[in-house]
Amino acid sequence: MKKEKQQLIIPFAGLKEGTHKLEFEIDSTFFEQFDYSIIKEGNFKVKVTFEKKKNLFNLDFKLKGKITASCDRCLEPLTIKVKGEESLIVKFGETTYNETDEIKVISHSEHELNVTNDVYQYAHLLLPTKVTHDKKKDCNPEIIEQLEKLTTKQESKEVDPRWAALSKLKDKSE
Numbered sequence: 001m002k003k004e005k006q007q008l009i010i011p012f013a014g015l016k017e018g019t020h021k022l023e024f025e026i027d028s029t030f031f032e033q034f035d036y037s038i039i040k041e042g043n044f045k046v047k048v049t050f051e052k053k054k055n056l057f058n059l060d061f062k063l064k065g066k067i068t069a070s071c072d073r074c075l076e077p078l079t080i081k082v083k084g085e086e087s088l089i090v091k092f093g094e095t096t097y098n099e100t101d102e103i104k105v106i107s108h109s110e111h112e113l114n115v116t117n118d119v120y121q122y123a124h125l126l127l128p129t130k131v132t133h134d135k136k137k138d139c140n141p142e143i144i145e146q147l148e149k150l151t152t153k154q155e156s157k158e159v160d161p162r163w164a165a166l167s168k169l170k171d172k173s174e
Helices: 028-032 116-125 141-151 161-173
Strands: 018-026 041-052 056-070 077-093 103-107
Touching (some): 018 116, 028 041, 041 116, 077 116
Antiparallel strands (some): 018 041, 041 056, 056 077
16 A cells, blocks of 8 residues: 555544444545555545444445546546445454454454545445446547457358367257
8 A cells, every 4th residue: 555645534432322424525645545546536425324332333334426447448538427335344352353344343442443445445346347438439439440450350261170070969969
């Protein structure tokens, strides 16, 4: 991780038991602090419902915003509107434990909760599996032309003799 610029900290030591509402605003500087972040630019509002109980915390995150990413097809910048919800349970224990996405264990001596990495991961989960322009015509036409040149190969009409023999066996069994 690079030098941390924007921390999302919840100081729970002075809070009474019950439900508390928090809100964070995230911009591009938040994503710049992480090496190899897929998201280079983005603006988010993160609303956190923080429920403090005696031995644990329930956190519900609502993220809504815009992400600028590169189109998988033409590599041009593309802005995507995203929103989503995630939950996190924080318990107290002897050793910190961060192995699951839904449960985090922190030390009894802690007095604040850092949710920076959690929000970073939640933002990346909002990205679609394939980031492309809605219509192919919106992509960079020069790149699309080059891609089409590379993908239009002359298909060989000749079939490998090994496959032809297997094809004959398949035809007999049907």
